[in-house]
Amino acid sequence: xxxxxxxxxxxxxxxxxxxxxxxxxxxxxxxxxxxxxxxxxxxxxxxxxxxxxxxxxxxxxxxxxxxxxxxxxxxxxxxxxxxxxxxxxxxxxxxxxxxxxxxxxxxxxxxxxxxxxxxxxxxxxxxxxxxxxxxxxxxxxxxxxxxxxxxxxxxxxxxxxxxxxxxxxxxxxxxxxxxxxxxxxxxxxxxxxxxxxxxxxxxxxxxxxxxxxxxxxxxxxxxxxxxxxxxxxxxxxxxxxxxxxxxxxxxxxxxxxxxxxxxxxxxxxxxxxxxxxxxxxxxxxxxxxxxxxxxxxxxxxxxxxxxxxxxxxxxxxxxxxxxxxxxxxxxxxxxxxxxxxxxxxxxxxxxxxxxxxxxxxxxxxxxxxxxxxxxxxxxxxxxxxxxxxxxxxxxxxxxxxxxxxxxxxxxxxxxxxxxxxxxxxxxxxxxxxxxxxxxxxxxxxxxxxxxxxxxxxxxxxxxxxxxx
Amino acid sequence: xxxxxxxxxxxxxxxxxxxxxxxxxxxxxxxxxxxxxxxxxxxxxxxxxxxxxxxxxxxxx
Numbered sequence: 001x002x003x004x005x006x007x008x009x010x011x012x013x014x015x016x017x018x019x020x021x022x023x024x025x026x027x028x029x030x031x032x033x034x035x036x037x038x039x040x041x042x043x044x045x046x047x048x049x050x051x052x053x054x055x056x057x058x059x060x061x062x063x064x065x066x067x068x069x070x071x072x073x074x075x076x077x078x079x080x081x082x083x084x085x086x087x088x089x090x091x092x093x094x095x096x097x098x099x100x101x102x103x104x105x106x107x108x109x110x111x112x113x114x115x116x117x118x119x120x121x122x123x124x125x126x127x128x129x130x131x132x133x134x135x136x137x138x139x140x141x142x143x144x145x146x147x148x149x150x151x152x153x154x155x156x157x158x159x160x161x162x163x164x165x166x167x168x169x170x171x172x173x174x175x176x177x178x179x180x181x182x183x184x185x186x187x188x189x190x191x192x193x194x195x196x197x198x199x200x201x202x203x204x205x206x207x208x209x210x211x212x213x214x215x216x217x218x219x220x221x222x223x224x225x226x227x228x229x230x231x232x233x234x235x236x237x238x239x240x241x242x243x244x245x246x247x248x249x250x251x252x253x254x255x256x257x258x259x260x261x262x263x264x265x266x267x268x269x270x271x272x273x274x275x276x277x278x279x280x281x282x283x284x285x286x287x288x289x290x291x292x293x294x295x296x297x298x299x300x301x302x303x304x305x306x307x308x309x310x311x312x313x314x315x316x317x318x319x320x321x322x323x324x325x326x327x328x329x330x331x332x333x334x335x336x337x338x339x340x341x342x343x344x345x346x347x348x349x350x351x352x353x354x355x356x357x358x359x360x361x362x363x364x365x366x367x368x369x370x371x372x373x374x375x376x377x378x379x380x381x382x383x384x385x386x387x388x389x390x391x392x393x394x395x396x397x398x399x400x401x402x403x404x405x406x407x408x409x410x411x412x413x414x415x416x417x418x419x420x421x422x423x424x425x426x427x428x429x430x431x432x433x434x435x436x437x438x439x440x441x442x443x444x445x446x447x448x449x450x451x452x453x454x455x456x457x458x459x460x461x462x463x464x465x466x467x468x
Numbered sequence: 469x470x471x472x473x474x475x476x477x478x479x480x481x482x483x484x485x486x487x488x489x490x491x492x493x494x495x496x497x498x499x500x501x502x503x504x505x506x507x508x509x510x511x512x513x514x515x516x517x518x519x520x521x522x523x524x525x526x527x528x529x
Binding site for chain 1: 479482483486487488489490491494497498501502504505506508509510511512513515516520521522
């Protein structure tokens with residue numbers, strides 16, 4: 001490709017293919033992305049740190065290696081961004097908090113190390129809601145409408161990918177923080193199974209609910225990224241030694257005979273009509289591809305969000321116990337309040353919440369016994385406006401936290417793999433996400449279904465006006 | 469009912485014992501938030517059998 005003007009619209013698979021045949025230069029690609037960040041990000045505010053010199057140096061190295069016949073794979077020479085809770089050697093990792101304003105890690109976290117080994121070019125660090133504990137991701141804006149939140153906590157990742165300011169980014173997900181911003185910005189994201197991807201070197205929000213995972217423009221890209229980062233890690237005792245398949249291998253577009261479980265409760269309650277309609281159409285579309293929709297009820301979901309909050313608040317309070325006393329004024333008001341409340345959570349509430357997880361896990365296990373995946377809306381509504389503290393859907397009023405986590409958090413509680421892909425737009429041109437959930441460690445089927453839907457629709461090929 | 473509603477004064481007393489300096493007005497918000505979470509989690513857990521297990525995520529292999 002000699003004309004680089006539209007190269008930002010490529011996905012990793014396409015850009016990587018052109019890099020491997022030397023028709024696309026990693027240096028030129030990186031320069032183009034840095035130029036776009038310089039022009040666009042003053043409005044979007046998705047980057048915390050831009051690593052111009054490091055990125056250009058990595059790109060030059062990649063170019064030299066590839067020219068010398070050492071092609072590392074599909075991520076070699078591809079510019080990506082890293083959420084600012086992932087440790088990056090020698091680069092400030094602030095978690096978007098004054099508490100960590102001057103923290104410079106001495107080592108890369110495992111995921112970043114793996115991406116570097118795969119030849120990725122790291123453009124910089126992107127915003128997170130403070131310590132990943134929320135869905136606003138201030139000051140970042142939604143790529144589709146600057147008056148709306150990008151959701152979160154991986155809001156910088158979602159907005160930057162949607163605006164074409166990187167080809168992919170890392171996210172982390174404790175109650176929806178990969179899937180919610182993916183849905184809100186019209187991109188793809190996957191929260192893998194608990195234990196599938198190492199969290200070593202990623203700032204903790206909640207040990208037992210946190211998941212690390214990729215966000216990108218296409219499902220195929222998620223598969224490429226997951227191929228690189230999935231697998232056990234001696235530095236993270238939560239990871240499991242479960243065989244990692246080639247996630248790109250099953251992306252055939254064929255979902256004939258795949259059984260889609262469509263919940264008849266919880267996930268269809270208090271949903272914006274435009275979201276419900278888009279998800280219903282998506283299911284019909286998958287049926288037209290040969291999948292079979294099977295309605296099913298999932299018991300034991302009432303109170304699941306409060307269980308998630310009890311666990312997340314308690315574990316976060318422990319993680320921040322020292323700094324909450326030493327420098328409470330350095331935390332943002334919302335984070336500080338949640339941590340202080342977490343300190344006061346009775347141990348019995350925390351333990352009961354953990355026990356209830358087992359019941360939720362069993363309920364999903366039974367639901368998934370007769371189907372291959374579940375499909376739900378990722379969020380009950382499109383992204384809220386900046387400053388909007390309450391969501392109203394019908395007669396239901398919820399906090400930003402509640403509405404953002406309602407359909408995502410059950411899969412942090414259960415640890416099941418869950419992806420979000422774009423499945424429509426509201427009349428106001430705000431993206432809508434479809435959530436696809438699989439059996440434990442069966443990300444391959446989740447990605448296969450998501451890819452089949454994606455390659456037969458064009459929602460992921462729309463670009464927000466800010467992208468130019 | 470094992471999870472009675474907390475009051476702002478309860479939160480302030482607890483904060484003092486935990487060496488936490490709450491911001492003005494936060495005790496009310498925390499009391500309301502904790503009351504709701506405690507009650508809902510208790511309600512959910514009370515539906516479990518008494519010997520229902522505690523999820524353990526640490527793998528000692």
